[in-house]
Amino acid sequence: MSEMVRRPGPNVVLSLADNPESTPIRSTWIGPILALGARLARKADAFSGRQLIVAISVPSREYAATLVGAGWTLGRSPVQMTTDPLTVLKGAMHQAHYRAVNATHVISGPFQELDESRAQARAALVGHWAVDRLEAVAAVAEVDPAEKMPRPHIGSIGRMSGIERDWARRLVAPAADLAIVGTKSWIADDLEAVLTRGHDSDGDALATLLLPRTENSATWFSRIYSSSGLADRLPLPSDVALTILDGQGAIRYLNDILSPIVLCVIDRSIADESAVEHVIQIRNSRGEPITLSAQLGWTPPVGIEALGFTVAL
Structure with a gap:
């Protein structure tokens, strides 16, 4: 399917309010997907010695990876140090x-x-x-x-999550431990979307919540990698705590990702089950299944399927 058909265009507003017609991802999914990233951030140290792999199957990949990433960065604390x-x-x-x-x-x-x-x-x-x-x-x-x-400025989502209280500290001492792998042009389009609490006029662009590292960055929260050239960038930096593999082109590198947590976004709009088969093969051959509701406190919304397991690092 061509990029022209897949892409919804810039300046999309993703609302946490219940307005199913407002976005390519139903608004009832936005909150739970964002919450998944926050849950992973809180549980980052709970699987010591093993790698946690979570796979979510979505009707279409738009915004899923960046929403999980935004939840992660909102949930992570800045590096603890004196910043006076x-x-x-x-x-x-x-x-x-x-x-x-x-x-x-x-x-x-x-x-x-x-x-x-x-x-x-x-x-x-x-x-x-x-x-x-x-x-x-x-x-x-x-x-x-x-x-x-x-200086990036935050709006209603930042206030809702409480990060405005330590925003300056986050900017000078960010965790900077997120990597997203996928089609860079699609991810760049996703980052233009604005996330709001409903009808707030001052929502936050996903690019602000994720602050990806670019040539113009004096600070940054995340790294974006192209799946087509990932082989030349492996291994990923050792300080990456969460790697999000966005689509089958990225998921084929699952065995090569050594970060403590990996999230796979499986796009059901693509008539290719190789990504699903790859994840299932790893789970069946060397994984120990976990219950997401019990161990992460997260349950997928209607329309999204999910599984989780751990493997030895």
């Missing part, structure tokens, strides 16, 4: 990389100096910044592609 700007900058090492955030920008780059000789202390970090206007600063484990980006 002056405290961090006083102990900062020269030329070490740091992130900082103020009301308008996220800045990432090598630390130059802290000037406390004037009334308002200033930090040299990709320019000079008044320390009292910085909301958070943290060391960077992996150098960011960009030195500066506009």
